[in-house]
Amino acid sequence: MSFSATDLPDDNDDDAKDEDSISLPNRPFIASPFMPAVATQTAVADRRLRAATTIPSGASTNVETTQPVRSSGGYGALSIKRQRPNSERPHEAADDDDDDDEEDEESESSSEESSVMRFSDLTGKDWMAVGMLAVANLCSTIAFSCIAPFYPAEAQMKGLTVGEVGIIFGAFELVMFFFSPILGKYMHVIGAKRMFSFGIFFTGITAIAFGFLNLLPPGRTFFWASLGIRCAEALGDAAFVTSSFVISAKMFPGRIATIVGIMETFAGLGYTAGPVIGGVLYEYGGFQLPFFVLGALLVLATLVSFFLIEEFDEEDEDQSDGKGMLGMLKIPVIWIMVFAVIICAISLSFFDPTLADHLSSFKLSTTLVGLMFLLCGGIYTATAPLWGILIDKWHCTNALMVFGSTATIFSMLLIGPSPIFNFEKNLVLIGISLAILGVAAGALYIPTFQNCLDAVKEYGYDDSFQTYGCVSGVFQSAFACGAFIGPTLGAFGVQKIGFGWTTTIIAFINVIFVLVLTICWIARSKIFKGPASKDHEPVPQA
Template sequence: MTSPENKEEIVEQTMADSKEGVGTNGSVQIQATKEEDQEEKKEASPKFTRRQILTFISLSLANFFDCCSYSIIAPIYPQEADDKGVGSTVTGFIFGSFSFVMFIVSPICGKIMPKVGAKFMFISGEFVCAGANILFGFVNRMDSGMQFIMFSFAIRAVGAAGTAAAVTALMAIIANTFPNNVAQTIGILEVFSGMGYMIGPLIGGVLDQVGGYSLPFLVIGLAVMTIIVINVFLLPNDDKGKKTELGSFKTLWKIPAIWCTSVTAFAGALALGFLDPTLSNHLKDVNSSLNPTQVGAMFLLIGGMYAISSPFWGWLADKNNATRPMIVSGFFCACVSYLLIGPSPLLHLPTELWVICIGLGCLGLSIGCGLTPAYQDMLVSAKWYGLADDMTTYSIISGQFNSVFSIGTFIGPVLGGFLVDNLTFKWAATIFGGINMALCVLFLTFSLWEFRFFKGRRPAPNTPSQVVTVLDDERAPLLGANC
């Protein structure tokens, strides 16, 4: 039996512990932890270290040259293929094979990355990419016909596999190196991606005129080799020796939010890819006096607005943790943009070049708003459902994101060309506007459902910031941390 004096001492001690934020039944120190969280947030946002800055610069350059590897063949390969007797359809498949191989290889890279290490995968992927670029500069020496086609497919596929490995590892390294600025950092990386896609064809055309077909590929290959040497010394060594278990896509795919966000990444790539084979002819139908430089400027308008705005969207997502509202708003605006690009028969707008220009500029801004936060949203969802906050999770999410984005860049031009051939550009653009609106409604509905039934999204159970044990059963999530 406990004496009255002892009971009073226990009550007083319990009250004292409560004032200090310590629970009596193993509950967590709520007040003290809030203060610790505030201190962690202050400590988590210092200026980047010199090593981080150099790492980011080297990765940005690698991203730029990887995108150049994809786009540099645009002004020079079709003519070479035509001289070798290869039709436009086969040439189109050779172009599209790059994205299709990335779609297949990216999840595999994300799966095995914890075993081999992100740094090794990045360096080896870049090495393969560089070698493939150099080899592709010599396909013009192949015999016409099937030999030329097979070597083109094979070298392009190998280069795509190397790029998939490098980009998947790059995104995982970014998430691991800049854990508090993931969206902002990826947003800045998108500037270099956009520059690579836009400047790649220009580099290819200029170097082809200077030194012939092989020179552009040799220059890009040697540039990637230089980036490899730099990153060997700059990139931090990862912890592959400490944690070697592989990530589980089966576990990742059990998370509903991953599927929903994957659809947004796919749709963003789809929306951008639709215009590649269709916009040029549409612009000439609207104004037959446009020269190739002016048509190219229209493509530059989309990519430029996307690249310029991406750092802002990333900063906004990191600052306000507003990934869901941004994705919904971005794809709603993308719907409106496509209706202007047509312009859609539903709007009864004049078919004028200035209307299309407004639509193209708005599309670049809106796709940036909807696409830039998607990777961060996948990370937040994975952590919230209990996946570890480590390189294993970063790896499989990077593989997932790159895979769905790549298949979008493959299907977008194919679907766009099919719709324009069987309908008109105006109705094809209207259908793509409807696709973006359907995605907007789907994502908004899912987000409201998730918020309603899972009581919002809180910090992930496995992260240090998960410190509060909720005693009220009504506020506990319906799914456990291991779901």
């Protein structure tokens, strides 16, 4: 079809004054939770949408057409790409495209400014909710690590072997590995707030129950009771940690990486301070006091969470189009992120049973050995929020992950040192390597959750609790897997081939990850920034 002369509007007609008028179907606006701000979407196309007035009936398609594309302004930023016929005033079309490019640039700067200013819009209740999530992750890691200074000795007095004590310790991460994805899958049915509150309460009750274990007789009764309560405690821990990531994604969609960084700061603080807190309370009050104090704090946190964590509208039905947990595991990017989380957890947890023995030749005091542990965990805790802020502001997830994994490679090669080098181990070099590892672990770990959310969104997953729950479940399960592999297989490797060769193998695994991530990064850039699409990425279809 084409316009006839009589169909053309008169030059004096007000409706014809805007040559850029287009006809767009009315469709609801759906805000993506992964955008730095809603303004990212609306600022680009506002002028064209306001100009979308009615075209006279019988009008031909000899007017500009539109195609939605993804702008380079960050995930979820939409713009309108114009396509005019060659016969229609090319000079004016070129000028109009220049105007569109300027508007796109303005929208990108507006998006970044909105992301930076988002924290200024948070209310006091929002900040208290952030504090609640942070305290939950702090208690989570304290519950795991507080028994380290005194439980092994108590267990051996009850007749347990070193291997049985290791099973009780390792069961915590093993339970989280199996149950985190299950809890994430059904979070939209249970409800994020209910799962969060139940998880904290259940962890508190089991922590209090653990304090009564010293009243049991020695032998098999003590072992099975310890193992059962430890597994139950891990189940509660998996529930509220998995739901805390979902709640943070729902409450603060433009600042996911920053909130994750804050939560990881407190998680790292719990890992670092947990043994100290447990040891001090045990020294002053015996076996029961650490568990009673921790349990009471968790039960109190349950009551506070009812007021600080808001209720969300959750879906009752499963996704019927294959976009559940199994569909998510078919996405290649998810497996790359799972790989990243696992090797990060391995790199951190490997030193728990091995570093003290590696430092024994230096004749250090127990306090100095503890400070060496603090060097890695403390720097990780201090730098975790920084990576979140950088990600939310600059969208540099892949670059940070490459940096983090590369720094981990150097740390692992030097801390041994690796047998491929011709120098002896040095205490100063070990300290520097642990500090580098603390920086590297945050850079590798913090971007993964944001990348997982972006990946599933690109594959057409809804902005729903089921999506967030599945991602969080896979995420927590991957970390638990690495935290279980690190101390178990790592200690076995040190026993068989030595500390230096074991750290070399971990470094080699990180080399493989850097190569895989770099290849995928380059391939993805060529696909979405090729000659046909230039700076625009087609909007994925659900």
